[in-house]
Amino acid sequence: TELRLSHQWSNQDIRHQVAQMVADGVAEADVDLEIKIFPSRSLFKPREQYRPLTRGQLDMTVLPLSYAGGQQPAFNLTLMPGLVKNHDHAARLSASPYMAALEEKMAEDDVMVLVHGYLAGGFVGKDKCITSPADVDGLQTRAAGKAFEQMLAGANASITSMASSEIYNAMQTGILNAANTSSSSFVSYRIYEQVSCYTPATEDFALWFMYQPLLMNKSTFEGLSEEQQNALLAAAEKAEAFYLEEAKKQDAASVKVFEDAGVEIAAMTAEDFEEWRALAQETSYKAFVEDVPDGQALLDMALAVE
Amino acid sequence: MDPILLGGIVALATILVLFSGVSVALGLLIVSTGFLLIFDGLRSLELIPEILFGKLDNFALLAIPMFIIMGSSIASTRAGADLYEALERWLTRVPGGLVISNLGACALFSAMSGSSPATCAAIGKMGIPEMRKRGYPDGVAAGSIAAGGTLGILIPPSVTMIVYGIATETSIGRLFLAGVIPGLLLVGLFMAWSLYSTWKSGDQMLLASRVYSWKEKFEILPRVLPFLAIIVGVLYAMYGGIATPSETAAVGALLCLLIAIIIYKLWNPKDLWVVLRDSTKESVMIMFIIAAAGVFSYMLSSLFITQAIAEWIGTLDVNRWVLMGFVMLFLLVAGFFLPPVAVILMAAPILLPIITTAGFDPIWFAVVLTINMEIGLISPPVGLNLYVINGIAPDISLKTILKGSLPFVACMVIAIILLCFFPGIATWLPDVIMGEAV
Amino acid sequence: MQRSPQCSETLTSKRKIDMAGQSSAVTARTGNNPFLRGVAVLSTLAGWCSAAMIVAAVAITCQMIFVRFVLNQSTVWQTEAVIYLAIGATLVGLPYVQQLRGHVNVDLIPLALSPGARYYMYILTMTLSIVMVAIVLFYGFEHWHLAYERNWKSDTIWAVRLWIPYLAIPVGFGLFLLQLIADLVAVLLKIDTPFGLEDE
Ligand code: NA
Ligand code: NA
DSSP, X not given: OEXXXXXXXXXXXXXXXHHHHHHHHHHHHTSSOEEEEEOTTSSSOGGGSHHHHHTTSSOEEEOOGGGGGGTSGGGGGGGOTTSOOSHHHHHHHHTSHHHHHHHHHHHHTTEEEEEOOEEEEEEEESSSOOOSGGGXXXXXXXXXXHHHHHHHHHTTOEEBOOOGGGHHHHHHHTSOSEEEEEHHHHHHTTGGGTOSEEEOOOSSOOSEEEEOOEEEEHHHHHTSOHHHHHHXXXXXXXXXXXXXXXXXXXXXXXXXXXXHTTOEEOOOXXXXXXXXXXXXXXXXXXXXXXXXXXXXXXXXXXXXXX | OOHHHHHHXXXXXXXXXHTTTSBHHHHHHHHHHHHHHHHHOGGGGGXXXXXXXXXXXXXXXXXXXXXXXXXXXXHTSTHHHHHHHHHHHXXXXXXXXXXXHHHHHHHHHHTTOSOHHHHHHHHHHHHHHHHHHTTOOHHHXXXXXXXXXXXXXXXXXXXXXXXXXXXXXXXXXXXXXXXXXXXXXXXXHHHHHHHHHHHHHTOHHHHSOOOOOHHHHHHTGGGGHHHHHHHHHHHHHHHTTSOOHHHHHHHHHHHHHHHHHHTSOOOOHHHHHHXXXXXXXXXXXXXXXXXXXXXXXXXXXXXXHHHHHHHHHHHSOOOHHHHXXXXXXHHHHHHHHSOHHHHHHHHHHHHHHHHHHTTOOHHHHHHHHHHHHHHHHTSSSOOHHHHHHHHHOTTSOHHHHHHHHHHHHHHHHHHHHHHHHOTHHHHHHHHHHHOSOO | OBBOSSOBOOSSSOOOOOOTTOSOOOOOOOTTOHHHHHHHHHHHHHHHHHXXXXXXXXXXXXXXXXXXXXXXXXXXXXXXXXXHHHHHHHHHHHHHHHHTTOSOBBOHHHHHSOHHHHHHHHHHHHHHHHHHHHHHHHHHHHXXXXXHHTTOBOSSSSOOBTHHHHTHHHHHHHHHHHHHHHHHHHHHTTXXXXXXXXXX
């Protein structure tokens, strides 16, 4: 049997490596199962992947789940400011009843999770450091994710939307003063050449965490033999452990790259973090709860995870 | 089936369908649907509307209708004639001044128009009759305009560069800058050839054209100002921190429309509608090809043809310049028959990984590819610019136009060779202005 | 050969050339046939809508630059609005551009054929085109319907109900289908010639 896996990243990206590990693990198990990977959006555009996945036209994908937030508003919770404190907390969230509730929502779309995983990100400022909400006041800012846009707008930033590939040029010409996205995007788009300060995710505090699991069509999985299913699950378990370890390394690696480029590195204090979180509660959390019928229950479940 | 063999079958089917008279976009859809149906099953057809929509779901594409509006609004005024006349009055002492003026006007007009046939028509309407009146051979008159018009897609803005930028995810701002110096180089080569050929013909009349007084020379200058205003305005918006390249296109479109309406008095709703209608027509045509080519490349990828070809080329142990030679030959032949946008969209997803693996710069490649497409525009059997000239001057035979264009094709080949030896011609300006490539 | 908005000409046929942005284009002939005329009216209306959407996209983009650069305020909805307008302009414009013979094609094979063979070639290519457009229309309608039924939204602050932009697929391809059928009928009724080529 041949399964098709699509994602948007290059062959060097950690998320490709996770997919490759699963593909290799299944191949080694020798259970007549082959996973064909289509990297670098060579099959589907990033945001076009979820729908074919739900209908089984695509078997697997590595996808930021919030991309499907327009179809399942509950998924917007997977890119919510301040909900995840650090990578270990992220791992506990993945194993919690909160995630089980989200997986129920995915099951409605005939989708299941094979590998859980979060990646972190931070802020960059063209002229100054961004640590507390007061820092973004009046800046033209590009944020990754709807909830972050809501929070930053609450901090009186001016929000402008553009593809992450356009951040470099926009920073260079001065259209943009600040941006927020994942550590790996900051590095791969060489944003360090255009900014004066970087506020990375640290072991203590990071605002920006994005849930990016390896998903599979549920019916396709159930149609496999038990042997094949077990091989997939075993490979996925190994990949998940690798994903967590590598995700932690990404943040540190990005700091190194920015430091080498002579960019100032700033850190968020516990107070800054609480300030952001209080702001998020009034803006993005509030909007989420209003938008999603069982939103409050889901949010409480997430906040309950220690 | 072996993906490479399958690729060959797809290529044959595509050629057959595209030459059958069906529109290019629908042809691509028909071929894609056929192969998807056979190899991926009926259910894969469900995806087609989503892919069509998804391919168009890109902010950068907005620049295409905008840059087309820029060109067509200015082309429908006497701005082109003004520009041409101004250059002529100033270059009158230069031997062969008229043909030089024509080429210069084409180059300047290119800086406002994203498409080649539009440039060709805007300058040719005035330039060709004038040159013939002054005794220039028909071939030189028609050939210089046909060739000068092709600069529309090399000198920024350029619709084909936008399409390339989207297909390969390269920076459009960078691509635009990369076309500037090669564009000037081509203008220089064209001018050199024109001078040489008029000098060789030995006709003294051509060398000394009418003499203008200084008053006449300065009188016309204000009429060129709107042009400069547009070019400076657009450049400032693009590189001065006001807007991204795709947003700038809208500023350009608005500027051109306003200038056409206010300065050139294009306020008759009927005339305005003609501008808008023609822009809509060309934009929709190009955007539909982009959407359909998206389905085509989905089919190639889904059938693993794209990947297999890239792998196969990777295993070939050939010199990278031999590889580049074959790529260019392929592009040249494709350009003989197909419009530039279709060639770029079909070829870029397959060629780009091969090109970058072989160590070529995608920005440099875009320029070489564009010059290849320019050759296609003035070569038989299908050359858009040739037909435009034929429309302006129906009494010049296509054979004469073709013969007149051939030396300019040679100039383009020389430009490509120069670019191979000195890639900096293309990459230097974007590197200086925007920093080294990401 | 190629036909484009700038120029609809072949080396061998004697069709009227239309120069860039100038003379009137070669358009679908309708004769006195009420069906053909009705379709022509619909396609023209679609063309106006398409042109209006392009103009709106220009205006909104300029407004966005103004809001961001001069007022230094948020621009959250403009990018998305402009994208959907451009998509709408493209899809809804399809029938109009077909009517104006603006979809570029390469008619090397028809040119090489005798008038009789060319007639059957035209019927074959048009039938294929019509089937193709009908397929997109069918699945496009389903896609639109699903988005409507499940109330899908775009994942932005603006959260556009996606059935609105998706509506351009069934509408555009539906009218496109009508125009293609009209073109085929015009040739079958000898009101127009295959591929717009005149017999020598
Ligand atoms: Na141009
Ligand atoms: Na050609």
